[in-house]
Amino acid sequence: MSNQLQKLAWMTGLSLVLVNFPALAEDNQKPITKISQLSDIEKPATTIQQWLAQSLVQVTGVQLQTTEQGIEVILATNQSDKLQLTNKSEGNSYIVEIPNAQLSLSSGDTFRQEKPTAGISEVIVTNLDANTIRVTVTGESGAPQVELFDGDEGLVFGVVATVSTTQTPPQPEQQPSNETQPEQPSAQNEAPIELVVTGEQDTYRIPEASAATRTDTPIRDIPQSIQVIPKQVLEDQKVIRLTDAIRNVSGIVEGDTFGGTNDNFNLRGFDFISTFRNGLRETGFVLRELANIEQIEVLKGPASVLYGNSEPGGIINLVTKKPLATPYYSADLSVGNYNYYRSTIDLSSPLNTDKSLLYRLNVAYENAGSFRNFVNSERVFFGPVFDLKLGENTNILFDVSYVNDERTMDQGIVAFGRGIADIPTSRFLGEPGDERTVEEVNVGYRLEHRFSDQLTLRNAFRYTSQDTFDYRAQPLAVDEATGELSRNFRSNDDYRETYSLLTDIVGKFKTGSIEHTLLFGFDLARQKSDGSQRRLPGGLTPSINIFNPVYNVIPRPALSELTNVVRDGKSTTDSLGIYLQDQIAFSDKFKLMLGGRFDVVEQDQFDRLSDTRTLQYDEAFTPRIGVVYQPIKPISLYASYSRSFVPNFAQRADGTFLPPERGNQYEVGIKADLNEKFSATLAAYEITRTNIATPDPNDPDGFSIPVGEQRSRGIELDISGEILPGWNIIAAYSYTDATVTKSNDLRVGSRVPKVPEHKASLWTTYQFRQGNLQGLGFGLGLFYLSDRVGGDIPTPEFDDTFTLPSYLRTDAAIYYKRDNWKAAINIENLFGVRYIESFNFGRNTVIPGAPFTIIGSITFEF
Structure with missing residues (x-):
């Protein structure tokens, strides 16, 4: 660096200590x-x-x-x-x-x-x-x-910086005689730390993610596709639901959301993608709250090597905000059409003078209507976190979160023929008062102890309780000649408890010139559930005409009148996983990842209706191997093989359970850090899922054999970062070919429902950084899905499919940020196109997307 700044100096006050670095x-x-x-x-x-x-x-x-x-x-x-x-x-x-x-x-x-x-x-x-x-x-x-x-x-x-070490820092240079020397820290147990202020903070590009390796590995060194949605994107898009966040990632679409009351996704052609928070599995059946989320990591492909039983499409990991050592206070108020109101606060500060105890508190309250008739929701979230420094090398973080979510259970409109019924997307086909409530409590801790810079021990625990209840008029079948939709009043009442424990150790060492990052750990989990489903006897629930609906034909029956009990039981699932992973760097250019995990899963189910108990035991070994070659620093070429497993609940004729479903993936790709602020990932993959249960042709009375197979092939491109100063972008494209390749009852070659062959997204913002327009910014988003197969996969004898049409949705934003405040207007579906998000149980639960939606917000930070 040149020495141009001759006139710079400190104003009188605390004197400057000059050190020779x-x-x-x-x-x-x-x-x-x-x-x-x-x-x-x-x-x-x-x-x-x-x-x-x-x-x-x-x-x-x-x-x-x-x-x-x-x-x-x-x-x-x-x-x-x-x-x-x-x-x-x-x-x-x-x-x-x-x-x-x-x-x-x-x-x-x-x-x-x-x-x-x-x-x-x-x-x-x-x-x-x-x-x-x-x-x-x-x-x-x-x-x-x-x-x-x-x-x-x-x-x-x-x-x-004052740090613990046995070295003595260099002595400062002699100050001018007329200057007062500052009080020096003790020379013992100190060493110089060099700190430099350079460049600009990345906002849309996140260089590291923990989901793929459970270590602080740069994304460019991971032989698997992983995409990160940073906090800045969530803020710029005004995202409050995980469904909206994943629009920015290739290969993933919305799945069965149970009437819009929980999060479920299809990734690389496979449903029921598992969600984790800070590496621990989340209990399903709830809409995730994003008020306390720092970033969202989407790991594509089998992840069982670190996370146990999970679908081969991948996982989603939510990384939460941490307490800060410097006071930070933020408040946001958002108001939109359809009676939408949401307010959040984010507070963080030390709780004592030596800053060994920090806290962070996120609170959110939401009350909203909908473009859908009779649909509304109310949501409360409370999430305090405390970070306690037990010593120079030990921290423990305690976190608690509470969610209470009450909303209308809305199962959308219906398919008609091979398309969607030509009725207003606002038309509600349930009964006013259909509802689902969820109350969830999470309590846990994360402990980290650093024996040295090369050896770290981590331990985490979480307890989750979840109480859910719903009561709705479930759509059954529509008579296309008359438009009459048959329904049935039914209710689920369930309670779940989950205990999760994770312990691992990360060691960094060398064998000669070869560098290793070794991860060894185990996790334990127990999930207990108890619940039932009750229905009104057949023929007592009034139908509704989709073209001319009439509501409240009869009063809603009391719960005691739902006498047809179709499910009543409890279950306990225990799992143990032991994993080992070695990230080997032979040189700066060639890196190898090896990993393996052994899992044991035991299930104990008791059915009160039949007074029977069912036990299931599964074990599986899942490996992963990947290589990364970096011919030049900005480019990473990679290839990997990985496996997954999911317990199988189907039974053979002899009463034994089928072996677990297995997923096998081959993936190759290229990652490019085009500069320090802009990166791209291009991946090609093939995933095959085997051991899928299909009917036993020799004993079709509900028994199965494991001969089903599904294959998914695809190409994905994801880019994110800063193109020019003030101009950010996150974009994605994916081609997915997901088909049935073997089956006794399904048509081989059929496309998998919900999966578009083509998905593309673009979100970009520009903010003026100087001049009279400084602080003014604009955002534009384009989100495209090609058509998708709806309904059940067709059988050789019967074709019950319909088509969810393709769509292109346009979003926009304008905002102004100055000093410590920001005002913004976000618009979803700028041109009010009619489109379909997904479907739930089949052709009678088709979920329409919202028309023109506008949200105004103002945010203050201190």
Whole structure:
């Protein structure tokens, strides 16, 4: 770096300690030795005229990047010689304020990075007010000491952090005799940490994800496709449901949502994709709350090697927000058409002076109507988190969450012939008062102990209880000659408890020149459920005409009148998994991943109706192997093989259960980091699922044999990042060929329902970063699905399919962000196209998409 910033100096206050950093010297950076007094610096403007006369210095980027010695941090600007600085120390934080300057990031006016290196817990760069930037560096054991440099990139800082080590730090250079030396931390147990301020924060591109490896591995080094939806995308799109978030990812579409009351997805042609939160399996049958979610990770392909029984299409991992060492407070209010109201708060701060105890609290309340008649919802979420530092190398995080969700159970409209009935998408075909309520409580902890930089032990536990109840008029069949839709009043009442325990250890070591990252662990889980389904006897529920509906023909029957009990029982499922994974780096260019897992699953089911008990035992070994070759640093070529397993509940004629369904995937791809802010992944795969239950032709009385097979082949492209300063994009395309390849009862070659051959999405935003329009931004989204097969897969004798037509939906946004507030207007389905999202149980539960929807919001951050 050049030495252009000769006039930069600290204003009087806490004196500057200058330290000789060899790494900085190698870059020809020189510390500034002259410290100006307050009288030497031009006074800030005190009138509007003076303020207008002074042009604000624009700092266009802040980014942290790792070096061999530590971390570099640079405030990117070409006007560093005009900057003035004041500095002070508060507790464990060293604070620099830069008047007559403004931070202009594509993400807004704040950059935040937690734990960038040992000894530093947090770095924050933000706009303190309309013309002042504040830089806060917080140490884990005390306030860091800061050294100032300049360079071609902008303003550079060096930091000494108090960390535990046996080394003695270099002695500071001699200060001018007229300056007062600051109080020095104890020389014992300290070492210099190099901190550098450089570039700009990535917002749409996330370089690392934990879902694929359970380690902090860069995505470019993982031989499997994984896509991340960052918090900034969720905020820009005003996403509050997981269904809307996954529109940004290739190969995944909405599945059976049980009347719009839970999340379910089809990924790479396979239904019932498992959802995890921070690596622990989530209990199903609920809409996930995103108020406390930092990012969403979609791992494609079999994931049983780390997560146990799961469908071969992949998994979804939700990463939650963590407590912050620097106070942060945010509030958001959103209002939209169809009587939509939602408010959230996000609070975080230390709870004691030494910042060993931090908290974060996310709260959300939602009350909404719908474009659908008689449909409404109310939702409450409460999620406190506490992070306790037990020592220099040990942290434990406690989290609690509570969700209460009450909403109309809405099963949409119906198919008619091979298409969709020509009726308004707002028409409700249930009965007013159809409902589903969910109350869920999660309590857990995550413990991490670092024996050293090379060895880490982690332990996590979560308890979940979920109480669900529904009562609705279930659609059965429509008479296409008259339009009469038969229905049946029915109700489910279920209670579930889940206990999950995860323990693993991560070790990094070398065998000669070969680097290893070894992961060994096990997980235990128990799920207990107890529930029943009751129905009104046949013929007592009135039908409804889809062309001329009449509601409340009879009063809704009391629950006691639902005397036809079709399900009543309880079950317990215990599972144990042991896994081992080694990530081997033979060189910077060639890397190998090997992994294997052994699972045991035991199920104990008791049916009260038949007074019978059924036991099932399954065990499976699932391997994964993958290679990554990086001919040049930005390019990763990879290939992998992986397997999955799911317990099979079907029985043979002799009463034994079928072996688990197995999934096998072959995948190849290329990942490109086109620059530090923009990346792309292109993948091709083939997945085969075997051991699918099909009827036993020699004993068809409900018995099965494991000869069914489904195959899915596809190509996927995902890109995300910053194209130009202020211009972000996340886009995806996928081609999926999912078909039945073997079966006794289904038509071989049939397409799998719900799966579009083509899916494409584009979301892009642009925000002006300077000039009169600074802070003004725009967003545009395009979401396309080709037609999909509906209903059941056709049999050789009968074709009961219909078609969900293709559609292109256009979304838009306009927002203005200034200082600590942001106002936005988000529009979904700008042109009001009629489209179908998915279907639930078949042709009589077709879910239409919403027409033109507008949401206005205002957000404040402190």
